Amino acid sequence: MTTGGPALACRALACRADGRTIISDFTLELFPGERVALMGPSGSGKTTLLTTLSGLLPPAAGRVLVHGVPLDAQPELRAELALVFQSYGLLSLLTAAENVEVALRAAGIPPPEAMRLAAEALERLRVAKFADHLVEELSGGQQQRVAVARALALRPRVLLADEPTAEQDPDHREIVLDELLAAAGQGTTLVIATHDPEVAERCDRVVNLRAGAPPRAGKGSS
Numbered sequence: 001m002t003t004g005g006p007a008l009a010c011r012a013l014a015c016r017a018d019g020r021t022i023i024s025d026f027t028l029e030l031f032p033g034e035r036v037a038l039m040g041p042s043g044s045g046k047t048t049l050l051t052t053l054s055g056l057l058p059p060a061a062g063r064v065l066v067h068g069v070p071l072d073a074q075p076e077l078r079a080e081l082a083l084v085f086q087s088y089g090l091l092s093l094l095t096a097a098e099n100v101e102v103a104l105r106a107a108g109i110p111p112p113e114a115m116r117l118a119a120e121a122l123e124r125l126r127v128a129k130f131a132d133h134l135v136e137e138l139s140g141g142q143q144q145r146v147a148v149a150r151a152l153a154l155r156p157r158v159l160l161a162d163e164p165t166a167e168q169d170p171d172h173r174e175i176v177l178d179e180l181l182a183a184a185g186q187g188t189t190l191v192i193a194t195h196d197p198e199v200a201e202r203c204d205r206v207v208n209l210r211a212g213a214p215p216r217a218g219k220g221s222s
């Protein structure tokens, strides 16, 4: 594992969905502990880009590099990345706690430790009182906080969060943001797709995706 270079990078990336090019010739470098807001109008490709960077959607061209190593060459590097899905991606017939524990156990963490870490993460995201509730019984905002808790509990090197505050009231928005930014303070590279300028303001820089045309450069305004 290399150190000192970008935690996550993409070079000449192209993403396609349904036969259409959404992103093309996109280059970006993200450094350890960096906090980046990914902005752009609805439909500009933020979700598509995050999904590609996470390794879930294979790029149509170009490469995603994790600590300088191509993700397609070493798929196990995906364990270094966590994605908070816009639609949360929770298992609705499991409880909030089980959702977090299952992810931790899949990452190789033994059950007692997984239970402890899950409880801690749910507490930090103010959803501890719903730990034993089925996800399908929770509100959208509560589910979103469980999804953030799950990603944070994994302590990933890179956390990609797709509009993680979109369903939050102002108080909970600050809690979610504080927790995400705290992870960055501990070295996690953080990318937050957002429409909220106040969220972007708390990041180190902004990468803008333009509407209507595939973006050419990854360096956005800051």
Ligand SMILES: Nc1ncnc2c1ncn2[C@@H]1O[C@H](COP(=O)(O)OP(=O)(O)OP(=O)(O)O)[C@@H](O)[C@H]1O
Residues within 6 Å of the ligand: 017, 018, 022, 040, 041, 042, 043, 044, 045, 046, 047, 048, 049, 086
């Ligand atoms: N699976 C898919 N099949 C067909 N088209 C898709 C698919 N996924 C994304 N798209 C299209 O790709 C474009 C970019 O969508 P994407 O969801 O990445 O944008 P976004 O910037 O995240 O939007 P929003 O801010 O509304 O969440 C849109 O035109 C969308 O319709």
